Amino acid sequence: MTLISPAKTVCVIDDDKIYIYGLKKLISIKQLSPNLMEFYNGKEAIDFLTDPENLNSLPDIIFLDINMPVMDGWGFMESFVKIKPQLGKKITIYMVSSSINDDDIERAKSISDITDYVIKPISPDTLVELFRLAA
Template sequence: MIKGKHILCLIDDDNIHQFIIKKIVNKLSPNQELLVFSNGEEGINFMKSRIGKIEKLPDLILLDINMPVMDGWEFLEEFVTITPDIKKEIIIYILSSSDNPTDKEKAKKFDLISGYIIKPINENQLESLLESV
């Protein structure tokens, strides 16, 4: 059971993966707040709408790379531009089905990415991430 309440944000277009994350989070910490967005544009618009409201911003973002409308890389590029206005440290992990070394290398170019996790994430991995927040 995870202690403390944090805001977790999942940006992923895969409905099955969204369902799995919701189930695991609910099991580990039933009163954990989980925000779910199906593409990067929804996620970045949410972040922009919460600038100045630190308590409404996520503590942890799990970000897929390949999504319609705005992919994970485009989200990160936009997120970097608003980071100075956010005034809160937000931990970001790439959560992708891509095991492509090129994607992993690209992820290293973003200082704000804390790690790269291959889907599907398991309960132990998610518990570790939530405990580190």
């Protein structure tokens, strides 16, 4: 398996450090991206995205958890929709959750800026496919 070209910058927004560690390992093993950033809640990520100094290091793909402290995935999406026009870059967002609640799935699908809803844990094959779809 080789890097899907061009290399994507990946952002993981999740408060579960063990999950982030596992996802980073999987991305590394599958050689999907050498560039990975992590945030433990939506507010940290929004602060990063809105900082003009970070304009050249915006992610291509975001893996977004729903349930987090400070600002959850829904709050992140509300803020993201407002700042998206200023970013000047297409960012693919996958909402990733262990929730199989139909309300969560339908709510995510109703937000046009969310590309897909993915149930945790993400299998290696699914991860590779998500990167292909975002290419």
